[in-house]
Amino acid sequence: MNRSSENRILLVHHDSAVVEQWRDILNAGAERPARSEAENGSLGAEAAEPPFDVDWAPSGFDAWQAIRRSLDDCRPYSLAILGLRMPDGWDGLETSRRIRDIDPRILQTVILPSDCTAADAASRHVNHASRPLFLQEPLCPCMVRQAVEWQLEHLALREELQSTMLALEYAEHDIHKLHEASQSSEMLFNRIVRELCHHVRAPMHSILGFSASMMKTVVKPKEARRLRQIHGAGASLFRMMDEVLDFTELNARQTVLEMAPLSVDALLRDAARAGAEMAADKNMPIITGRDATIPRDLVGDERQVSKVLVRLVDNAVKYSQKGVIRLECSVLAVSETSATLRYAVSDEGPGIPLHAQRRLFERLPPNTDAATDPTCGIGLGLIVCRQLVELMGGRIGVDSRPDEGTTFWFTLAFARQASANAAGHRRQPAEAAHLPPKPTPSGGTPGRAPAQRAIGLPAVELAPAHDTPTPLVE
Amino acid sequence: MRFLIIDDEDFCRELLVEMLEPLGACDVAAHGEEAIEAVRRSLEAGEPYDLICLDIMMPGVNGYVVLESVRAMETEHDRCGDDRAKVIMTTALADTSHRMQAFREGCESYLTKPFSENDLLRAMERLGLNAAACHD
Numbered sequence: 001m002n003r004s005s006e007n008r009i010l011l012v013h014h015d016s017a018v019v020e021q022w023r024d025i026l027n028a029g030a031e032r033p034a035r036s037e038a039e040n041g042s043l044g045a046e047a048a049e050p051p052f053d054v055d056w057a058p059s060g061f062d063a064w065q066a067i068r069r070s071l072d073d074c075r076p077y078s079l080a081i082l083g084l085r086m087p088d089g090w091d092g093l094e095t096s097r098r099i100r101d102i103d104p105r106i107l108q109t110v111i112l113p114s115d116c117t118a119a120d121a122a123s124r125h126v127n128h129a130s131r132p133l134f135l136q137e138p139l140c141p142c143m144v145r146q147a148v149e150w151q152l153e154h155l156a157l158r159e160e161l162q163s164t165m166l167a168l169e170y171a172e173h174d175i176h177k178l179h180e181a182s183q184s185s186e187m188l189f190n191r192i193v194r195e196l197c198h199h200v201r202a203p204m205h206s207i208l209g210f211s212a213s214m215m216k217t218v219v220k221p222k223e224a225r226r227l228r229q230i231h232g233a234g235a236s237l238f239r240m241m242d243e244v245l246d247f248t249e250l251n252a253r254q255t256v257l258e259m260a261p262l263s264v265d266a267l268l269r270d271a272a273r274a275g276a277e278m279a280a281d282k283n284m285p286i287i288t289g290r291d292a293t294i295p296r297d298l299v300g301d302e303r304q305v306s307k308v309l310v311r312l313v314d315n316a317v318k319y320s321q322k323g324v325i326r327l328e329c330s331v332l333a334v335s336e337t338s339a340t341l342r343y344a345v346s347d348e349g350p351g352i353p354l355h356a357q358r359r360l361f362e363r364l365p366p367n368t369d370a371a372t373d374p375t376c377g378i379g380l381g382l383i384v385c386r387q388l389v390e391l392m393g394g395r396i397g398v399d400s401r402p403d404e405g406t407t408f409w410f411t412l413a414f415a416r417q418a419s420a421n422a423a424g425h426r427r428q429p430a431e432a433a434h435l436p437p438k439p440t441p442s443g444g445t446p447g448r449a450p451a452q453r454a455i456g457l458p459a460v461e462l463a464p465a466h467d468t469p470t471p472l473v474e
Numbered sequence: 475m476r477f478l479i480i481d482d483e484d485f486c487r488e489l490l491v492e493m494l495e496p497l498g499a500c501d502v503a504a505h506g507e508e509a510i511e512a513v514r515r516s517l518e519a520g521e522p523y524d525l526i527c528l529d530i531m532m533p534g535v536n537g538y539v540v541l542e543s544v545r546a547m548e549t550e551h552d553r554c555g556d557d558r559a560k561v562i563m564t565t566a567l568a569d570t571s572h573r574m575q576a577f578r579e580g581c582e583s584y585l586t587k588p589f590s591e592n593d594l595l596r597a598m599e600r601l602g603l604n605a606a607a608c609h610d
């Protein structure tokens with residue numbers, strides 16, 4: 001229902017002579033702007049068209065009926081011009097109010113006699129927001145015409161605004177639907193990846209387990225080599241799956257840290273063992289070292305720290321051809337309640353150019369030639385490392401010099417548990433599993449866990465087993 | 475040492491037996507009911523298991539239920555603390571939620587498949603089962 005395209009006007013007055021006068025004013029006025037536009041040459045064709053479709057209603061009730069009919073016919077009036085004083089039934093203001101009740105969007109002009117001021121009339125009109133325009137007699141044709149033009153222009157703009165807003169609303173709705181669809185497909189994708197990664201574990205267990213078992217007994221060198229190949233391929237395949245799983249879990253924010261006593265020695269030893277096989281193939285020793293002052297009562301998620309360390313060692317071995325791999329842990333700061341440690345994995349490999357260093361931990365795999373480089377993984381390893389370290393409240397970085405080597409490091413703050421509490425401790429009741437590690441009255445406070453999302457396991461040497469894919473044979 | 479290996483997959487049982495056989499006597503159970511029965515018999519005979527390797531996803535009675543029953547039966551036989559069997563979950567479920575639940579039900583360690591012989595031995599070592607010494 002577009003009003004502005006038709007410009008229907010309803011004149012409401014009991015006196016047909018007055019109506020004729022109004023009609024003349026409207027028509028006379030209509031010719032002038034039409035002519036001036038014709039001179040501009042832009043709207044010349046429309047100048048010949050009758051500008052308004054003008055109807056007459058002799059009383060307020062007739063007008064009300066005409067408006068109602070126009071709505072039923074889907075040809076609403078743009079404007080109603082009403083006389084204030086009409087002898088039969090409603091006066092102009094009453095009519096205006098009733099018209100507005102059935103057609104709130106129609107524009108109205110009330111013509112006031114010379115003895116009545118606009119203020120008087122307006123004071124009787126309650127709804128100021130959509131009150132009519134008042135024009136006072138004697139009417140100046142020019143002013144009437146201009147008022148009508150303005151009102152119609154206002155109407156056209158309003159309709160344009162409405163249709164724009166409607167379009168906007170539709171667009172918003174579409175965006176919302178698209179967003180929902182992308183979210184649900186992302187959720188579905190994540191679920192599929194998780195399922196896949198879980199279902200791959202049992203067959204992987206079989207491949208890695210049996211190939212490792214057969215390697216112990218097989219005697220022919222050729223067969224042994226092939227078995228090692230199968231085992232190595234399986235291990236690297238699984239490592240990739242594991243990275244994808246970690247990545248999806250981290251991005252779905254489903255990774256929960258498990259706080260338990262943690263052993264720096266075990267972490268270093270496990271990471272060194274994880275890289276040992278490949279390093280031995282390249283004749284590269286892995287040396288571990290630690291500050292003697294590292295407290296022994298640290299609390300943290302050993303499994304996640306181990307994941308980061310193992311990946312860094314793995315990378316160091318993978319990307320160097322010679323030299324020594326150093327795996328070190330040093331104390332940056334230590335207090336009664338916490339200790340900040342720095343883990344560093346250094347190699348003497350070719351180094352990483354400065355421009356590539358920046359992109360190492362970013363979302364996109366740094367090496368787009370991954371497909372052609374067999375030693376390169378899918379590039380998620382360092383991203384997962386960064387996300388894990390940041391989840392645990394730490395920082396990760398790289399220092400590298402061409403031809404001298406590369407050091408990947410990360411810092412983490414660990415809470416400390418009273419050593420008396422950790423030593424000789426056995427499993428606590430099952431209920432304790434929900435709670436973060438607690439100090440005993442004799443001990444100090446364990447401090448705040450370094451990560452925001454942490455769930456405590458019973459405060460004992462539960463030794464969260466290492467899920468990290470380590471070669472089965474060292 | 476006495477071991478009980480519970481897994482519905484043949485090959486998983488076989489791999490675990492191979493890893494643990496050098497260290498002691500291995501019993502196997504292919505499903506939860508069988509496992510609970512084996513633990514009951516061992517407790518009644520006064521020859522409890524030192525280590526139970528327990529899968530979670532099994533048809534019928536799952537690993538959590540087995541674990542719960544084992545702990546209940548041990549309590550009935552006045553076994554608590556170090557007198558109880560050490561339980562290592564050996565499962566393909568890697569989510570934190572499963573790990574948490576397993577520890578809540580009373581397991582001592584949690585290994586996610588694929589795990590190596592070394593992973594198992596290290597886990598045992600940490601639980602005070604002196605596996606490394608026996609193995610080498």
